[in-house]
Amino acid sequence: MKRVKAAITNYPLVFLTVVVGVTGLVLLATPAHDYAARLVGGYALAIAAVEAVGMVRQLIRGHAGLDLLAVTAIVSAVLVGESWAALVVVLMLTGGTALEDYAQNRSKRELTALLHKAPQQGTRLLTDDPGAGLDAAASEVVPADKIAHGDLLLVRPGEVVPVDAVLLAEHAVFDESSLTGESLPVERRAGEKVSSGAVNGAAAVVVRAVAAARDSEYQQIVRLVEQAANSKAPVVRLADRYALPFTVVSLFIAGIAWAVSGEAVRFAEVLVVATPCPLLIAAPVAFLGGMSRAAHSGLIVKGGGTLEQLARVRSAAFDKTGTLTTGHPELVRILPAPGFTADRVLQLAASAEVYSSHVLASSVVTVAKATDALPLLDIAHAEELATNGVMAEFHEPGDPPATRVIRVGKPTWIAQSAPDMTIADLNPGELAIYTALDDEYAGVIIMRDRIRPDAAQAIADLRRLGVERTVIVTGDVAATAGPIAEAAGIDEVHASCHPADKVQLVGDISPRPVLMAGDGLNDAPVLAAADIGFAMGARGSTAASESADVVNRYDNLSGLPRAVRIGQDTVRIALQSIWVGIAISVGLMLVAAFGYLPALIGAWLQEGVDLIAILGALRAMGPRSERRKPADPVSRSAGYSAPATSSGSSDRSTRARA
Template identity: 55%
Template sequence: MHPQGPGNAGAVHPTPAAKALGFVRRYPIVALTLLAMVVTGILALTGLGIAAQSLASLYALGIAIHQGVGMVKDILRGRWGIDILAVTAIVSTVAVGEYIASLIIVLMLSGGEALEDFAAGRAQRELRSLLERAPRSAHREGPDGVSQEIPVAEVVVGEVLVIKPAEVVPVDGTLLSESGSFDESALTGESLPVDRFAGDPVISGTVNGSAALRIQVTAKESDSQYSRIIALVQEAAESKAPMVRLADKYAVPFTVVALALAGLAWFLSGDPARFAEVLVVATPCPLLIAAPVAFLGGMSRAAKAGIIIKNGGTLEMLAGVKTAAFDKTGTLTGGHPTLEEVRPAGGFTASQVLALAASAEQYSSHVLAAAVIESARGRGLDIHACDNAVEHATNGVTATCGGRVVVVGKPAFVAQHVKGMTGAELTAGQLAVYVAIDGSFAGTLIMRDPIRANSAATIKKLHSLGVRHAIMVTGDAQSTADHVAREAEIDEVRAALLPEDKVRIINGLPHRPVLMVGDGINDAPVLAVADVGIAMGAKGSTAASESADVVILLDDLAKVAQSVEIGQRTMKIAIESIWIGIALSVGLMVLAALGYIPAVAGALAQELVDLATILNALRALLPGRRKRG
C-alpha cells in the first residue's frame, strides 16, 4: 500500500466515455480504421460484398497514399525507412482482392503508436510514480505550537515543519524530534525503514513512519533533493530513445529480403496473391516498437535502483563503454575529509591559521572547504564575514577577512601570492591545504580523505563488464592521487589538473566510449564532454548533475558499475527483440510463400509477432539473473 501524498487528494478519475473520447482524439486513424472495419463487416454480412470491398479498398489506399507521401519525403532526405513494406503490402492486398487483410494491416500500422504508448507507459511506471508522490503542501509549526498547512513553495529555510504519520517529507531538513523511522524505498530502493535521530538530515521524498515528527528546514523546495530528482526524471521521461539508427541497421536488408521473397513466390507460383501474402507478414512493426520499449524499460529499471539515465542514447553508450575515468575527492574517496593537523608558519598560531582559512573557505564549494569550516567550529574558533571573496575554480579562494588578505588553496596557487613557501611533508593518503595571510606564508592544513570501501570492487566489476582502462583525473597532488589509485587499483593517474586539463585528457583518450564520474562543480565541464558523464548526485553540485548524462542519487560508487550493467542488458534485450521479430516474420514469410498462410491469417499472425517482441522487450524492466559466485 502506497501512502497518499498531499498532492493526490481529490483526484478526479475520467469516465469510460471520456477515456474513449480521449483515445479517439489522440489516435484518430485507429478510430477511423476500426469504424471502417465495422461498416465493412456489416456490408459484407448483409450481402453487399461489392460495397464492402470498395469501401475497404478505398480507405486502405487512402492510408497507403498518406504513408507513401511521408515515405517519399524521407527517401528524398536520404532516410530509407521501412514503411515501404507496409505501403506495398496494403496496395498488393487491395490489388488481389484481399480487402479484409488490407484493413488489418492499416489497423496494425495505425495502432502501432497506441501499442508503443501502452508499452512505454508500463515501462515508465517507476518514473511516473516519483512525480505522482510529489507533495503539494506542508505543515508549518507556528509560535504557539499549532501547525498550519501551507503550499510547499512557501516553505523557507529555518522554519519548523510537522511531518505527520505516513506523510511524504516535502523538503530537506534536520530532525528535531528524538528519533524517527523513514521509508526511503522510493529514492534508494531499500525496502527496510531507516532510523534517524535528532540532528540527522532528513531527505525530501522519503515517507515518515507511524509517529508525527518535527524537522527544521535546511533547503527550500526548489533546492531540495526530491525536487532535483523530479526535474531529472521529467527530463528523462520526455527524452525519446534514439532507436531509429538501430532499427535502420536492419530495415533495408529486411525490406530487400521481404520483397525478393515475395517476388520469388509470385514468380514460382504464378499467383499474384502470393506476393501480397508474403508482404502481409513482413510488416515492420517489431523493428519500430520493440527497441524503444526495451530502452524505456532500462531507464525505468535504473530509476528504481537510484540511477537517473536522462535519455536512451546514454544507455546505448553505457553498453559499449571501454574507458572509465574518475575524479578523486568525493568520488573514489568518501568525500568526508577530516583535519588531522595544523602546521603554522611565519609566526602565526594554529588557531589564527585555521580561523582565517575557515573564514575564507566559506566562499568555496569544494568538499575540503566544508571540512575546514567544520574543524574550526569544532574548536570554538570565530569565523568572520569576508569581503572581496573570489573562488578560483579548483585552485583555491582569496578573500579579505577581518581586514586581512587571506589566500587558501593548492601550493602552486598560494605560491603566486607569497615568497618562500615550503611544501609540506605528507604520508600516504594525506593532503595539504596551504594558507597565506597578508602576503606571508602562514602554514598548512593537513587533511585526510579515506578511500571508499568499494572503490576497488567497482573498478574490478567494470573490468569484468568489458571496460579496458580505468584512469583517475584529479586536481590533487600527484603523491596523494597515486596513493588512492593504488588502493582503488586504477590503471593510470593524471594529477594536479585544472578543469580544462581534464577536458583535454578525456577528449584524447583512445578507447571509446569514455565514461567520466565526478561530483563537484569543477567536474561539470568534463562530465559534459565525456561520452557518458555520471554525477554522484547524492551530495554533489547541481551543476555537475545538470551537465551529466547519468545522475546517481545514492552515495554509492557501486552504482557506476550497475549503470553499465543495466545499459549492456538493455542493449542486449533491444537487439534480441528486433531479431525475434525478424526471425518470426521470416518464418511466416516462408510459410506464406509456400501458400500455407492466407493474407487475412497472415495479418493476424503478425500481430502475435508484435506482441512477442514487445513482451520480450519489457524484460528490460526486470533486474535479471545474478551470476553465481
C-alpha cells in the first residue's frame, strides 16, 4: 500500500492518465459512451498543451526539443478522431519518467550500495580510560558526525569503524574489503591507523579518533560516489545530435503519407509511432549503467562525459611511484647519524609515518612492525605538510617530561630544522626517507620500489584498446624511471619533473584525448589538467581523488584498461540503443504510411519500441555473470597483498621524499 501511495505521489500524471483511461472505458459501456472520446481527447490535448510550454522554452534556448513530435502526434490524433491512440501517447510521455527512474535506479545500484554502507554512528567512551570500554555505563552511542578528534571509541565485534582512528588495543583484525578490495582480513597492532569503513573482527576494541567523520577516508569515498551518482551526463547532447534529423524525417514521412493518400489520419498514424522515448531515455540509462558497472569494479566515474572521453582516449601519461610501481618499497639499508642507531631512526620515522598518507609511509611502518623490539611511540600530535613530509610530537619521560618533535620527509625540508643533515648516495632505483629529531639530524632510510606485476599487461591492454602513445612524467631522476618504463613497455620518459612541468607536458601531448594516471597530492594539478584524470586509490590524497575524473578504489593498475573498456562499451551500447529505436520507429512509420498500421495499434507498438531501447541500454551494466561475482578484489597471487599497515595511496611524489 505504501508503494502505491508513493507511486501516486511521485508520478501523479501517470495515475491521472490511468484514471482517465479507465473512466473512458466505463463510459463506453454506458449510454453516455459519446462522452468517452471527448474526455480522453480533452485530457490528451491538455497534456499536449503542458508539454508544448516546455517545448517552446527549449526552442527559445536553441534546442530542437524532441517533445515536438509527441505534441504533434497527440494533437493530430485527436483532430482525426483517434483519441484513444492519443491517450496511449500521453501514457508513454507521462509513464516515461517513471520508466526512466526505474531503469536509472537499477543501473545505479552499485553506486548507491556504497552510500548505504557509510558509517552512521559510533560508541563514544565517557572516560579517558581505555580499559573502561566494555562498561556499558561508561559509553554512549552518538552519530558519526558528532565524533571529535581525540574521542575514545568502542568498536564491538562486527561493527564498522565510524571515523579514522588509531588502535589502542594490543592487537585486532579488520575487514577492509569495502575500502581496498582485499578480501582477506588485515591485522593491526597498537598505535596503527584504522580507517573508517573497516569492519572489526571477533573482539571488541578501543580506538582513538584522529579525524572527524567528514575528513575520514570512507566519507571521502562517499563524497566521490555522491558526485558520480548526481552527475548529469552529457547524454542530452548525444540525443540532440539525432533530435532534429529524426523530427524532420518523421514529419516528412507523415506529410508524404497524407499528401499521397489524401487522408489526414495517415499523418497521425505515422507520428504516433515516431515518439522519441528511445532517444530521451536510452542514452541516460546506458551511461548510468556504465557508471554502475565501473563502480562494481572499484572505479568511481564522476560523470557520463568521462565515459565518452574514455571511449576516445588516444594517449596515456603516468606518474611512477604508487602508480606504475607498487608503492610498497623494500628496505635496503638505514644510515643513522652519529648518536643514533638504525633501530632508533626506524622507530622515529615509523611513529610519525603512521599519520601520513604518503605512499612510502606504510612501508616504513611495515618494516618497524616486523621488528617486535621497536614499539611505536605514543604520538600526541601529528601534522602532514603537503609535498614536504610529516611532523609529529611525542612526550619523552622525564622530570619534567619533554616534548620532542619528529620530522620525516624530503631533504630540503629536513635541512631547514636540522642543518647538519647530509645527502645520502643512492644507487639507481633507490629512494631516501630523511628523519630528524628536534633540530638534530637522525638518519636516512633507503628503500627500493618495484614495478607492479600487472603494469606491462595494463599497458599492452591499453594499446589494444586504441591508445597510441604512452609516457612517464615523474619527479624521479631518469636513472630510476628509465628501467620502470622499459619493463612496462612505455614509449618515453620525462624525468625530474615538478608539478608545473607535468601540467605543461600533459598539455602538449598528442594525439588527444589524453589520460593521466597518478596517485598523490603533487599529481592533483596534472590530473585536473588532463582530458581524463585517473587517481590510483580513494584512500590516498583527497586532492588527487577530487581533481580526478576516475578514482580507482582498489590498488591495481588493471582498473585503467578496464575503465577505457567500460567507456567504449557504454558509448557503443548507448548508440546501438538509439539506432535500434530509430530503425524500428522508421520501419513502423513506413508501414503506417501505407495504411497498414492503425493509430491505436501503432501507439502500443511504440511502447514496445521504448522497452526494447531501454532494455538494450541496460546492457551497459555488463554481463550478468560479471555483476554476480564480487567486485574484482585485489589479487594476492599477483602481488597486490595489502600490507597490514597500509594507509593508502600517496600524496607526495617520490621526488618529495628522495
